[in-house]
Amino acid sequence: MENRTQSAEPMQLYLQEARKYEYLTPEKEREYATRWRNDGDRLALDRLVGSHLRLVFKLARGYQGYGLPIADLVAEGNVGLMQAAEKFDPEKGFRFATYASWWVRAAIQEYVLHNWSLVKIGTTAAQKKLFFSLRRLKARMEELDNGDLSPEAVAYIATELDVPETEVVEMNRRLTNDSSLNAPFGEEGDSEWQDQLTDDRASQESLVGDAEERRERLSFLKLGLEALDDRERAILVARRLADEPQTLEELSARFHVSRERVRQLEVRAFEKVQKAVLARSRAQQIAAADKGRDWGRGEMSRALISA
Structure with a gap:
């Protein structure tokens, strides 16, 4: 016979877990909230949050009319519950359920607003x-x-x-x-509107290719920077690679040379990097060509043997 736990719906499992936690008295609630706030007691947090899981389910059910899965609504409500636990101050005299309800509703409402329609409501x-x-x-x-x-x-x-x-x-x-994206259309109603949506994002092949190209460029740049001395490297990075490039005046004061000398060092460093990158690129092209020739000779040998 199929295991009842395995065949249970997600919400049945959620409620089974929620019922393991007893309702807290005001004294216990204050104790757990204080232990979590002052000492970071994870066990106290578990007791405090767990005892309010049924509250989340109750509030989430009030938003089922928007056609979204109850499991998703509960999940978002639990996010709000955790946020409430982070912010709750037991010294102010309010019950945690009163405070948490606002956070739970806010989290669920935000989820509904962003998922109920393609248009931001x-x-x-x-x-x-x-x-x-x-x-x-x-x-x-x-x-x-x-x-x-x-x-x-x-x-x-x-x-x-x-x-x-x-x-x-x-x-x-x-x-x-x-209108719902799951609404059927067509003569036989066997298609849905969502089937007509296209994905304009780049393909996986393009993403992988772009990532590989970025890695190769970074390796070339690293090689080029290694060809510079410390001063040239610092100037090139400060002038051309920093998010906020430094001025010639700033670098002149830093290295105790004239602004014109800083400019000359920048140009020389850039030329060195270019030469190093071009040399590496040509070496790779030659290696690739040699590999192609070796592969071609191997294919020809196998063809001759087969003949």
């Missing part, structure tokens, strides 16, 4: 308030169709949420006109 506080409250207010007013809201409904919602009426209209249109 909310950036301002007013837009976020609209996104998470508009459906509830529309249901209360029985404005459940997918068209534009009536002027009276727009005015009511704007007043209720203290946001501009134009943002109410815009958010309602964005929410009602959004």
